[in-house]
Structure formats: structure tokens, C-alpha cells
Amino acid sequence: MSSSIKIAVDGMGGDRGPRVAVEGAVLAANQWDYEIVLVGKEDVLKRELSKHRVVAGRISVVNANEVVEMSEAPVQALKKKKHSSISVAMALARERKVDAFVSAGNTGAMVASATLQLGLIEGVKRAGIAITYPTVHGISLLMDVGANINASADHLQQYAVMADVYSKYVLGKKRPTIGLLNIGEEESKGTEVMKEAYKLLRDSNLNFIGNIEGRDFFTGRADCIICDGFVGNIVLKMCESILETVVNLFQREMMANPVSKIGALLCKPAMQNIRRTTNYEEAGGAPLLGVDGHVIISHGASSARAISSAIKAAGQTVENSINEHIISAISDLNTNHKPSEWKPLPNESRIAKEAS
Amino acid sequence: MSSSIKIAVDGMGGDRGPRVAVEGAVLAANQWDYEIVLVGKEDVLKRELSKHRVVAGRISVVNANEVVEMSEAPVQALKKKKHSSISVAMALARERKVDAFVSAGNTGAMVASATLQLGLIEGVKRAGIAITYPTVHGISLLMDVGANINASADHLQQYAVMADVYSKYVLGKKRPTIGLLNIGEEESKGTEVMKEAYKLLRDSNLNFIGNIEGRDFFTGRADCIICDGFVGNIVLKMCESILETVVNLFQREMMANPVSKIGALLCKPAMQNIRRTTNYEEAGGAPLLGVDGHVIISHGASSARAISSAIKAAGQTVENSINEHIISAISDLNTNHKPSEWKPLPNESRIAKEAS
Numbered sequence: 001m002s003s004s005i006k007i008a009v010d011g012m013g014g015d016r017g018p019r020v021a022v023e024g025a026v027l028a029a030n031q032w033d034y035e036i037v038l039v040g041k042e043d044v045l046k047r048e049l050s051k052h053r054v055v056a057g058r059i060s061v062v063n064a065n066e067v068v069e070m071s072e073a074p075v076q077a078l079k080k081k082k083h084s085s086i087s088v089a090m091a092l093a094r095e096r097k098v099d100a101f102v103s104a105g106n107t108g109a110m111v112a113s114a115t116l117q118l119g120l121i122e123g124v125k126r127a128g129i130a131i132t133y134p135t136v137h138g139i140s141l142l143m144d145v146g147a148n149i150n151a152s153a154d155h156l157q158q159y160a161v162m163a164d165v166y167s168k169y170v171l172g173k174k175r176p177t178i179g180l181l182n183i184g185e186e187e188s189k190g191t192e193v194m195k196e197a198y199k200l201l202r203d204s205n206l207n208f209i210g211n212i213e214g215r216d217f218f219t220g221r222a223d224c225i226i227c228d229g230f231v232g233n234i235v236l237k238m239c240e241s242i243l244e245t246v247v248n249l250f251q252r253e254m255m256a257n258p259v260s261k262i263g264a265l266l267c268k269p270a271m272q273n274i275r276r277t278t279n280y281e282e283a284g285g286a287p288l289l290g291v292d293g294h295v296i297i298s299h300g301a302s303s304a305r306a307i308s309s310a311i312k313a314a315g316q317t318v319e320n321s322i323n324e325h326i327i328s329a330i331s332d333l334n335t336n337h338k339p340s341e342w343k344p345l346p347n348e349s350r351i352a353k354e355a356s
Numbered sequence: 357m358s359s360s361i362k363i364a365v366d367g368m369g370g371d372r373g374p375r376v377a378v379e380g381a382v383l384a385a386n387q388w389d390y391e392i393v394l395v396g397k398e399d400v401l402k403r404e405l406s407k408h409r410v411v412a413g414r415i416s417v418v419n420a421n422e423v424v425e426m427s428e429a430p431v432q433a434l435k436k437k438k439h440s441s442i443s444v445a446m447a448l449a450r451e452r453k454v455d456a457f458v459s460a461g462n463t464g465a466m467v468a469s470a471t472l473q474l475g476l477i478e479g480v481k482r483a484g485i486a487i488t489y490p491t492v493h494g495i496s497l498l499m500d501v502g503a504n505i506n507a508s509a510d511h512l513q514q515y516a517v518m519a520d521v522y523s524k525y526v527l528g529k530k531r532p533t534i535g536l537l538n539i540g541e542e543e544s545k546g547t548e549v550m551k552e553a554y555k556l557l558r559d560s561n562l563n564f565i566g567n568i569e570g571r572d573f574f575t576g577r578a579d580c581i582i583c584d585g586f587v588g589n590i591v592l593k594m595c596e597s598i599l600e601t602v603v604n605l606f607q608r609e610m611m612a613n614p615v616s617k618i619g620a621l622l623c624k625p626a627m628q629n630i631r632r633t634t635n636y637e638e639a640g641g642a643p644l645l646g647v648d649g650h651v652i653i654s655h656g657a658s659s660a661r662a663i664s665s666a667i668k669a670a671g672q673t674v675e676n677s678i679n680e681h682i683i684s685a686i687s688d689l690n691t692n693h694k695p696s697e698w699k700p701l702p703n704e705s706r707i708a709k710e711a712s
Contacts (some may be wrong), residue, residue, distance in 0.1 A: 073544065136604055146539060149547055183502060183589040188429065191505055191586060214593030218601040230547060231587055233539040237570030238594065245574040246602050248492055253626035263622025270609035270616040 004035075007314050008089040008098040009307070011040030011048075012067040013105025015300045021104065022048035024307020029058035031308065034315050037098055039064050039089040064088035070300055074108030078116075086110060090117040093293045100294035100314035102285060104302040110295065111147045111288060118293040121323060123330040126155045127290035128229070129297060130163055131236060132171065137220030141167055141176075144229040145236045147288065151228035153196035156180070157204065161329045162289040163224035164206055169320040170287075170313070171223075179212030179222030181231060186211070197226075204333065247271075285310025287317055289326065294318050360391075363670050364445040364454040365663070367396030367404075368423040369461025371656045377460065378404035380663020385414035387664065390671050393454055395420050395445040420444035423461075426656055430464030434472075442466060446473040449649045456650035456670035458641060460658040466651065467503045467644060474649040477679060479686040482511045483646035484585070485653060486519055487592060488527065493576030497523055497532075500585040501592045503644065507584035509552035512536070513560065517685045518645040519580035520562055525676040526643075526669070527579075535568030535578030537587060542567070553582075560689065603627075641666025643673055645682065650674050 007028075011021045022045060025036045035058060038045050042063040049059065066081035068074075078087060086105055090113045092098045103110055107129075115127055128144030128151075143163045148155060160178050167176035180198055182190040187198050189211060201208040212222050217235070227235070250271075254264035264271075285296040285306070294317045298310040317323075363384075367377045378401060381392045391414060394401050398419040405415065422437040424430075434443060442461055446469045448454045459466055463485075471483055484500035484507075499519045504511060516534050523532035536553055538546040543554050545567060557564040568578050573591070583591070606627075610620035620627075641652040641662070650673045654666040673679075 071542075136601055149539065181590060183505065183586055186427075214590040214595075215597040217594050218597055230539055231590060234537060234570040234587060235590065235594065238573050238591065239570075241571040241574055242598055242602075245492055246598075250626070253629050254623060256626065256629075260623050260626040263619045263624075263626070266619025267610060267616050267623060268619075270606070270612065270619070273609050273612075 005033075005100070005315055005318050006035045006037060006098040007311055007318075008037045008039050008062075008092050008101040009311060010085045010089055010101070010103030010105050011038040011045045011061075012064070012085040013103040014298065014302050014307075015070060015104075016302070018044050018048050020302065020304050021307055023052070023304035024302070024311065025059055026052040026054050027304055027308035028311035029054050032312060032315060034058070034311065035060070036311065037062055037089075037092065039092070040067070040085040041065065062088065062092065068106045068109045070106050072106060072109070074106060074112045077106070078109055078113055084109075086113050087117075090114060090293075090295075093295070094118055099318045100296065102296045102298060102307070102310045102314050104298035104300055104307060104310070107146060107297055107300070110297050114288055114291045114293065114295045118291045118295070120290055121292050121326055121330065123334050124162075124290040124326070125158060126151070127288055128155075128159045128162065129232075129286045129288050130166055131286040132284070133239060135218050135220035139171060140220055140222065141171070141224045142232055142236065143224065143226060143289070144232050145286065146229040146233035149228060149230040149233075151193070153193050153200055156193070156197040156226055156228065157200040158290070158330060158333070160201055160204070160206055160208070160224065160226045161333055162326055163226060165322060165325045165329050166287060166289060166317075167223050169322055169325055170316050173223050175207045176223035177209045177221070178206045178224045178226060179209050179216065181217075181225050181227035181235075182211035182213065184211060185213065193228075201226075284313040287313065287322075289322075292323070294323065361389075361456070361671055361674050362391045362393060362454040363667055363674075364393045364395050364418075364448050364457040365667060366441045366445055366457070366459030366461050367394040367401045367417075368420070368441040369459040370654065370658050370663075371426060371460075372658070374400050374404050376658065376660050377663055379408070379660035380658070380667065381415055382408040382410050383660055383664035384667035385410045388668060388671060390414070390667065391416070392667065393418055393445075393448065395448070396423070396441040397421065418444065418448065424465045426462050428462060428465070430462060430468045433462070434465055434469055440465075442469050443473075446470060446649075446651075449651070450474055455674045456652065458652045458654060458663070458666045458670050460654035460656055460663060460666070463502060463653055463656075466653050470644055470647045470649065470651045474647045474651070476646055477648050477682055477686065479690050480514060480518075480646040480682070482507070482514070483644055484511075484515045484518065485588075485642045485644050486522055487642040488640070489595060491574050491576035495527060496576055496578065497527070497580045498588055498592065499580065499582060499645070500588050501642065502585040502589035505584060505586040505589075507549070509549050509556055512549070512553040512582055512584065513556040514646070514686060514689070516557055516560070516562055516564070516580065516582045517689055518682055519582060521678060521681045521685050522643060522645060522673075523579050525678055525681055526672050529579050531563045532579035533565045533577070534562045534580045534582060535565050535572065537573075537581050537583035537591075538567035538569065540567060541569065549584075557582075640669040643669065643678070645678075648679065650678065 064085040066084040068077045093101045126148045130143035167173045254260045285298040288295040296314045420441040422440040424433045449457045482504045486499035523529045610616045641654040644651040652670045
């Protein structure tokens with residue numbers, strides 16, 4: 001089944017450009033049975049590809065002459081550059097010539113292009129970006145991290161539904177706990193939007209555990225933490241910088257005297273393990289949920305390994321028919337039916353096993 | 357001069373109750389030349405006081421029969437409990453029988469009581485809570501962390517002005533850099549409120565360095581980070597839990613093999629130094645800026661040392677006439693004058709030296 005999955009990869013996106021995007025595509029193609037379509041400047045991509053060996057027939061190139069730069073204003077850039085790698089690849093996704101699209105490019109342009117070209121899933125009011133991150137008790141999911149900075153209560157409710165679906169069918173969690181990121185645990189806390197969202201979630205059939213405070217972010221108390229894109233984006237970027245800061249502090253302190261210098265040396269492998277478990281780049285890209293297609297946004301600073309993880313995540317969302325589950329869950333929500341119980345899909349048990 | 361400074365301390369506030377509040381007051385009284393007025397249940401406080409030795413005449417007790425519990429809804433609690441330690445102490449501050457008030461009690465009740473009883477400084481539209489926290493390059497300040505969850509652009513502008521004053525006159529920074537916590541560096545980023553706040557700050561005479569992203573939170577890029585109370589509260593609580601999480605991760609990894617166990621042992625003093633520099637409890641309480649009085653809110657989980665640090669911070673805000681500087685800076689802002697240049701006050705250089 002997965003042999004037919006086609007994934008477009010933005011060959012030009014990301015801070016590190018085509019070299020890293022191509023390397024990531026090659027890594028993925030040599031590991032998993034996906035057909036990868038690299039989209040971007042054909043000559044550049046073919047030159048990069050020629051440096052690698054890859055399983056025959058797994059990577060092809062589709063030309064796109066323009067590039068949306070990382071710092072460009074998204075909507076204007078898309079209007080001006082009709083033949084950008086993002087627009088061309090998104091068109092392939094719209095025409096169902098590929099099953100998914102992965103890019104480490106301009107996030108705003110990805111969100112705008114996906115929303116305009118693919119449209120939203122029926123019943124979905126706003127798309128949102130979900131990211132997975134490591135906690136003391138395994139992987140949690142945060143949504144939205146920047147697609148929608150003015151989320152209303154029903155947007156937040158729908159984010160919870162989509163996060164629930166993703167946690168079940170890609171992360172393999174049976175009945176994910178859902179928390180609302182707020183400034184206190186009581187129902188009465190927070191802005192009017194948060195109070196209204198609390199009520200909607202409390203009355204839903206999700207496994208809603210109430211408001212989650214900042215201090216529960218890393219405890220894994222909630223499998224899915226729901227917030228608007230403004231708060232989510234600030235929090236996400238804080239997380240990304242935390243490990244670096246703590247490692248800096250450690251190095252400064254450890255190097256201050258000879259005894260702890262030796263100690264630091266002995267701790268090095270343990271340190272590296274921590275770096276690995278808290279490495280956001282390796283987490284595999286963030287799905288843009290709610291659009292009528294499978295779109296994975298990778299960190300701008302993605303390494304080749306991060307790109308390949310994102311490609312894997314894209315394959316998993318396709319294999320597990322995420323959007324069909326979202327359609328059904330959103331429709332249940334809108335018709336006020338009790339959501340259908342969680343049932344493993346054919347691929348689910350495998351993915352769940354891999355994720356654990 | 358400072359011998360006349362009187363500071364009310366909530367003897368009943370905080371998760372750890374009168375024992376810790378009294379211990380904190382005693383610590384402070386034996387270190388600094390302040391007159392401390394413990395407010396709360398007289399018999400309880402006197403019993404706790406009898407366990408300590410303290411410089412004669414430095415601590416007195418004022419009775420208050422009721423206690424606003426940590427989990428109570430602030431406004432209702434204040435209405436119901438007219439004789440709570442918070443209300444009684446705030447009345448002392450209003451009547452200028454004390455110069456400042458420190459409490460580790462219910463934050464919402466402190467904000468409501470201060471706003472209602474003391475009122476706002478002329479020209480100030482909303483009070484905000486500022487906290488100081490350690491970064492890789494020294495102490496930074498974050499404001500607001502929860503007094504005002506629906507901040508408008510001009511509230512944010514005023515927070516920047518008050519944060520600037522506090523950084524100058526208590527933290528001893530000559531020309532503090534001011535950043536707006538947002539989801540991107542460009543002026544066009546964020547909600548309408550943030551865009552408007554950006555313009556107001558850009559056009560002010562503050563040392564505004566533009567938008568600050570989550571990743572700059574710990575780098576010390578900005579001396580003052582300005583945000584609304586919703587975002588600030590979530591971010592603050594994340595910070596508080598970060599060290600704990602990282603220490604947990606370290607311990608788990610280090611204990612996993614004998615070599616790193618020895619390493620961990622050798623690193624212990626360095627670890628403890630890090631704990632100390634990143635200990636939010638010891639940071640000394642958060643001033644509620646904008647009210648017509650000097651109010652310091654201490655963390656609910658404050659230790660005795662944290663209470664004594666908060667008392668010191670209270671003394672510093674009084675000694676450095678923070679509110680006079682705020683009045684003048686807000687009036688400059690409102691009349692569109694260029695703010696007066698930074699001039700050290702008599703006590704300023706001493707405080708600056710202590711803070712460095």
C-alpha cells in the first residue's frame with residue numbers, strides 16, 4: 001500500500017537551502033518506500049542529487065523557477081511568485097498528483113498557499129499547525145503554533161478535535177488527554193475566548209482534563225495542549241531555546257573548576273542523550289491540520305535528518321488517513337453526535353509500535 | 357533615611373502559611389534597617405514570632421482576623437472578608453501608615469485590593485506585575501505576568517514605561533533595552549494590538565529594540581520584555597518548571613550508568629550554582645507597578661528567604677521613589693514630551709552596586 005504514496009518535498013525551502021533538502025529526501029528515499037518528488041530549480045536540484053546514490057525510481061524532480069524567501073511577506077510573495085516551489089508543489093497536492101507536501105520554507109506562505117489552493121476540510125473553520133515535543137512522560141502535542149493568531153472558542157474546539165485525531169492515529173495514543181493552555185486551572189480563568197472554549201471542550205466527548213498551566217508544559221500531563229497561534233508560537237520558540245540556554249549555563253559552571261570539568265567529561269554521553277531526546281529538529285515536522293490535503297511544515301533550520309523525519313511524518317498522515325478521521329470527527333462535532341469510538345486502522349498498530 | 361521605611365508583610369499569605377512568612381520577616385528585620393508590620397491573626401503571628409530572636413523594635417503585629425485563601429475567587433473573597441490580612445494591610449498602605457506591602461497570598465486578590473484601595477497613579481490606565489528573572493546575560497524583567505489579561509496597545513506602552521523606570525532605578529540599568537514579545541521580529545507581525553503597540557513604542561523615547569521572539573527570552577537581548585498578562589503568566593509558569601524538568605532529565609540520564617553517576621557527583625556544586633542562579637523563588641517578589649503605593653507580590657510557594665528578598669525589593673522601590681519616577685515618565689508620555697534623561701537618585705548608585 002505505502003509503495004504508492006507520493007510526497008512532494010520543497011527543494012528550495014529552509015534556511016539551509018537545496019543541499020540539505022535534497023540530502024533529507026535521499027535519506028528518506030533510502031529508508032522508506034515512498035516516491036519523493038523534489039520541487040524547485042531543476043538544474044540546482046539535479047546537481048545536488050547527482051552527489052548521492054538512491055534506490056532507483058524513488059526520487060524525481062519537478063521544476064519551479066521561483067523561491068519564496070524565508071523573510072518575505074507570505075501573501076504578497078505568493079501573488080508575485082506564481083511559479084515558486086511552494087505554489088507548484090501545492091498545485092501537485094491539489095491535483096492529487098502527490099499525496100502530501102513537505103517544506104521547511106516560509107511558514108506563513110505554506111499556511112496561506114495550503115489554505116488557498118487546497119481549501120479547508122468540510123466543516124473546518126481554520127487550519128492549525130500541530131507540533132509534537134518531548135516531555136518527561138513521552139511525546140505531547142501543541143496546537144496551534146502560529147497558523148491562526150486570533151483563534152475563537154470554536155476554532156480552539158476544532159483544534160482539540162484535530163489534535164485528538166492526530167494523537168490517536170499517528171502517535172498511537174488510545175484516548176489522548178486534552179488540556180487548554182490557560183493562566184489557571186479553574187473554569188473561570190482567562191479571557192472570554194478561553195472561558196467559552198473551556199465550556200465547549202467540557203461538553204464535548206473528548207478526554208478533556210481542563211485548563212493546563214505553563215508549569216504543566218513539560219510534565220506530559222496532557223497529551224494535547226490547545227492554544228491560539230500567538231501563544232503557541234511564543235511558547236514553541238521558548239522551548240527551542242531552552243535547552244541551548246541550559247547547556248550554556250552548564251558549560252559555564254562546569255568549566256569554572258577542575259573537579260566539575262572532569263565530572264562534565266564523564267557526563268558527556270548522558271548529556272548527548274538529553275540533547276537527542278529534546279532535539280526539536282528531529283521531531284519530524286509539524287502537520288498543518290484542517291486543510292484538504294496532507295501538508296507538513298518543517299522547521300526553517302531543519303537538518304537533512306529533520307527533513308527526512310518530516311517526510312516520514314507525511315507518509316504516516318497519509319497511511320493513517322488522517323483527513324478522513326478529521327472529516328468524521330468534525331462532522332460528529334457539528335451534528336452534536338457522540339464521536340465514534342477509537343478504532344485502530346490497518347496501519348495503526350504498526351505506527352503505534354514505532355512511536356512507542 | 358531608610359530607618360523610617362515601614363513595610364507591611366502579609367503574615368497569612370502563601371502556600372506555606374504564617375510560619376514561613378514570619379521567618380521571612382525575621383530574616384529581613386535582622387538584615388536590613390526596615391520596620392516590619394506583620395499583618396494577620398495576632399495570636400498565631402505572636403506565637404511564631406516567639407520562636408525567633410530579632411533586632412528590638414523592628415517587627416510589630418497588626419491584627420486581621422480573616423484570610424483570603426489561595427484558591428478563592430479574588431473579588432468575591434475581598435467583598436466577603438473585609439478583615440482579611442490583605443485588606444487590612446492594604447488599608448495601612450492607603451493611609452500611609454506603611455510605605456510598602458509584601459504578600460505571598462492570592463495574586464488576584466492582591467491586584468484587585470491594590471487597585472481598589474490604593475487606586476492607580478495619575479495617568480496610568482492599568483496596573484501590571486513585573487518579574488525579574490535570570491538570563492544568560494544577567495537579570496531581565498518581564499511585564500505583565502498576570503494583572504491584565506486583555507492589554508490594549510496603550511496599556512503595553514505604559515508597561516514599557518514603568519518597566520523602564522523600574523530597571524533604571526531599582527535594577528540600576530542606565531538605558532534598558534525594551535522588547536515587545538511577539539511572534540516575529542518584523543513590525544507587521546502579530547495581532548492588531550501588537551502592531552499598534554509596536555508603533556507606540558517605536559515612536560516613544562524608550563530604548564525600544566523591536567519585537568522579541570520566544571527564543572530571545574533567555575538570551576538577555578532585552579532588559580525588559582513587554583507582553584499582556586495572559587501570555588506573560590503562561591510564559592512565567594513555564595520558566596518556573598523548566599529547571600525542574602531539565603534537572604529531572606539529567607538525573608534520569610546520569611543515574612543510568614556508573615560512569616556518569618560519578619560525573620554527576622563531581623558536577624554537584626556546579627549544579628547547585630545553576631539552581632541558585634535560576635531560582636525564581638529567590639528573585640525577590642514581583643512589584644505591582646502603576647498603583648498609588650508600593651506593593652510587592654511574592655510567589656505563592658515562597659520560602660522564608662524569598663519573603664525576605666521581597667521585603668528587600670519593597671524597601672528598594674520605596675528608597676528609590678519608584679512611583680515619583682513613574683508619575684513623571686507617564687506624564688511625559690501623555691504630554692508627548694521627550695522623557696527626562698536618566699539621573700541617579702541619592703540611593704540609586706548604592707542599589708545599582710548591590711544589584712550588579
